[in-house]
Amino acid sequence: MANGNYADRYARFVLKYRWAVITLCFATTIWAAFYIDKVNLRNDPDSLLPLSNPYIATNLYTEMTYGMGNLMVWGMKIKQGDIYQPWFIRMVQAFYRDVTALDYANSGNFVGLPSPKLRNIGIDPGGSLDFSRLLPANGLSDNPFEQHNQIAYLRQGLEKHLVLQALLLYYQDRSGEKCDMVGADGEISTASMARLHQQCRPMGTFIIGDFSNELKQNHLSWIADMKALMADYQSRYGDRVEFTISGEPYFLATMVQELRDKAWLFAVSLLIILLILWYEFRHWSCAVLPLLGVGMTIILTLGLMGFTQFKLTTMMALTPMLLLAIGIGHSMQITRRFMQELGQTGDKEEAAYRSIRSTIVPAALSIGTDLHGFFAISFVDISFYKAYAYFGIFGMSTLILTTTTLIPLLMLTFPPTIHSHEHERGWELRLASGLTALITGRWKWVPVVAVIAVWLLSAHYAELGRGFTAVMAGEAGRSDPEVARIQDEFDIMPGVEKGIHYPRAAFKDHYLLGELLGDGGEVKPIADLRTLSRQMPGVITANLLVRSKAGTLPTCGLDAWDREGRRVIGPERCFDEQEDPPQGVFNDATVLEALSKFEDWLRGHPNIGYTISYVQFVKTLNMILNTPPLEPPLGHMNLHAIPTLAHIKQFPYAYRTKGGQGYLPDPDETVQLYNGMLVTGAGAGDLDSFVNTRNWDEGVIVGFVNTMDPVETHRTIVDFQSYINTHQDDPGMDQLRFGIAANETIQIPNEEGRSIITDDTIPGKAAIGGFLGVTEATRDVAFKEWLNAPVATSVTVFIMTLLMFRSWVVAFILIGLCFITLMTQYGLGAYMSSIGEWSANLAFHVQVALSIAMGLGVDYGVYMVSRLREEYQANGGIWKAALRKTQATTGSAIIISMVVLLSSFIPLMNTELANLWSVSLYISEALIMDVFIALTVLPLMVYWLRPRFVFPL
Secondary structure, eight states: OHHHHHHHHHHHHHHHTHHHHHHHHHHHHHHHHTTGGGOOBOOOGGGTSOTTSHHHHHHHHHHHHHOOOSEEEEEEEESSSOSOOHHHHHHHHHHHHHHHTSTTBOGGGOBSTTOTTOBOOEEOTTSSEEOOBSSOTTOOOSSHHHHHHHHHHHHHHHHTOTTTHHHHEEEEOTTSOEEOSSOTTSOOOHHHHHHHHHHOEEEEEEEEEEBOGGGGGOHHHHHHHHHHHHHHHHHHHTTTEEEEEEEHHHHHHHHHHHHHHTTHHHHHHHHHHHHHHHHHHOOHHHHHHHHHHHHHHHHHHHHHHHHHTOOBOGGGGHHHHHHHHHHHHHHHHHHHHHHHHHHHHOOHHHHHHHHHHHHHHHHHHHHHHHHHHHHHHTTSSOHHHHHHHHHHHHHHHHHIIIIIIHHHHHHHHSOOOOOTTTTSOHHHHHHHHHHHHHHHSTTTHHHHHHHHHHHHHHHHHHTHHHHHHHHHHGGGGTTSHHHHHHHHHTOSOTTSOOOOOHHHHHBOSBOHHHHHHTSOSBOHHHHHHHHHHHHSSOSEEEEEEEEESSOOOOBOOGGGBOTTSOBOSOTTTOBOTTTSOOOSGGGOHHHHHHHHHHHHHHHHSTTEEEEEOHHHHHHHHHHHHHSOTTSOGGGGGGGSSOOOHHHHHHSTHHHHTTTOTTOOOOHHHHHHHHHHHHHHHSOTTTTTTTBOTTTSOEEEEEEEEOOOOHHHHHHHHHHHHHHHHHTTTSTTGGGEEESOOTTOEEEOTTSTTOEEEOOOSSTTSOOOBHHHHHHHHHHHHHHHHTTHHHHHHHHHHHHHHHHHHOOHHHHHHHHHHHHHHHHHHHHHHHHHHHTTOTTSSSOTTTTHHHHHHHHHHHHHHHHHHHHHHHHHHHTTTOHHHHHHHHIIIIIHHHHHHHHHHHHHHHHHTTSSBHHHHHHHHHHHHHHHHHHHIIIIIHHHHHHHHOOTTTSOO
């Protein structure tokens, strides 16, 4: 047959030029090894998702315009007393200086008690506005009297700073419970403020910092400095202060460090594999050479990563394991075949020739299907999917040379000593006899029933029935919001949560290795995050970009007036700051009132702890300026409002005193006056974090979300969008648009000429920025790919198997059995969703395992079908003998490769990294299911359907 001729010619060619092949393999491997230390492991989430997604584009735009893109939070909770103690204030000031001096710190964006941004908003004794810093820039005075006054000034300023107080201070009552300044309705009242300051104590404070993107290229040096700084303060103040730390840079850098620190676990995995291979073959050459071949593929792939400087994340640590998983399977097949041929012929060169000739075709078939699977996911617009695909294609391509070809050549050079039938161990023959008896006897239905039961259980957890029922309900069922959602997202498995809990996707709650080594099993980044979640209003942001629909007019040029000084271009076409009223929706009291109502609603949302915006500065200044003389501003919280005409009429005493009886100030002019006062009194950049003071036509509302639960974060996004859609025609709101719209273009900073054009993936919905927006974008991508990628992989695998086997029946058998494994993957994700194990639900980073699972299943199936054909012909058409021989050879090799892989995953699953654990879990489950199906159900399907490839006429 043609394949046999090709295989024969290939085997003779590589044997003839064996030293050239061996030299080429070792030379390129050594060359690649020099580039391994240049692997660009930077863990940059900004490059994970498509920038064209409106949520990602909105987040990028707000980061570019208003800063605070790489946020860090440091918490300091005092153990006795309150924070207004001189030693504690000095410690906070010193800590603030140290963290702002860290590499890549955007010190101007830091916020904390010592920050220049923290200014008083009040009236000085002379009646003028007081915007002084709440803490002196040079620290507290050594003079006790002056020091007392400085701390009192800080305390009074903080207690009336309604914008930043809730964000920077942690209040606790006598029972140890957190106190909030915002009521359940989202309002701040005189009563809530009185309770906060009279019945609760300020027990902690926070520093919020921002870092530049350059940090992502230097994670290891930065995290070393950060941990040294924290250790220093912990050693000096740990008996009096509880320190916590969190933030995206800290999480990402800690992940890179954890990967580096636990790299020795990969060596443990290799040692486990080596011992298992030695136990199986009892020859060191048979144990070392398979590892050597796969190791060369891994080194070549890592070298290519370093050479190309492709931006990689910690998820790419699974690439060596993936190559190991597939490569060991091929290595086992070729090693076992060489040993069998050597035992039969006693001629090492003949054994090498026969083993290469017999395995090169099935190896090419299985690797070819894997390559097409990787090719399918290379079109997914997720950076690490592309990285998996590109480097997976390269690594898989080398396996033909480093395993199926090189191992027999090396074993020919370093032949093992053969004893009588040592290559056939007793367990293999017992396994073959047992499986053959099961499959050909009256119990042959047991594996089929078992597979069906597992499939039905997976469908039950995935709620496949509910999904299909909703999809089939059509328009009649859309009155139910959940049915409408399932139809819109084609969520045929609603029991599988596709959203992401980013911290839990990064780190596990506990890790077994830490408990065994005695250094505790709790993962510190998660523990600190939980602590900060209880103390702060929220640990992730939701940025709502607010812009006018109309935009602003260009400044009038000289052609706007004629020679007599008369204006010939009207105010509807250009803007003159001397003649025309101020532009920008933030000069409009009606717009600010609409935004104030929106913020009140946001603050009343159960998943929002607090919000900050420019509107809050205007409301606070309105309260300060209009409070009657000698009375505390917090006693007049009803003046903490936008001075609309309705508000002024409701509280006339506060405004008529300025202009006499019957005087009612113009609301827009009042707002414009406040804008000017705030800009004049605030420091450089203080307000630019919330409003564009150049045109007053754009701003941002920053919300702090107190949940990372993927179900709740999605619900929060939906609630935001529903509010905006419901109130889009309200006065003020009708002038606004939220987020970056579809088909809008934004420029990327530091990359001249490069821009982003957003897509229309969320039609009719406002795009939200911040980490909440990134979380929702991740969910969108997951919904786009959770079926697409496996289907694309299935199509390419089916076409490849059809072309290679030239049998429709074999192709349908292989792809059908792969779909069983795929369904169990969805079932596993659904089970994890049902118990709230967000480290392993089917988020986008886990979904790559779906294609890997299908690839492994096809590999085993290809080897089994090819060997069944070979043995059926060799045994004179006796099916039972052919099946027994196949199970004893290829079947046992498949089992060993599974055991090897499962054993090697055990150490890697005991790092702190949840993404390694979760994908390892999915691949392990797929391995077990693939092996069970390949050894039991596949032979039954082949026997029942009798494809001509195995049973020629």
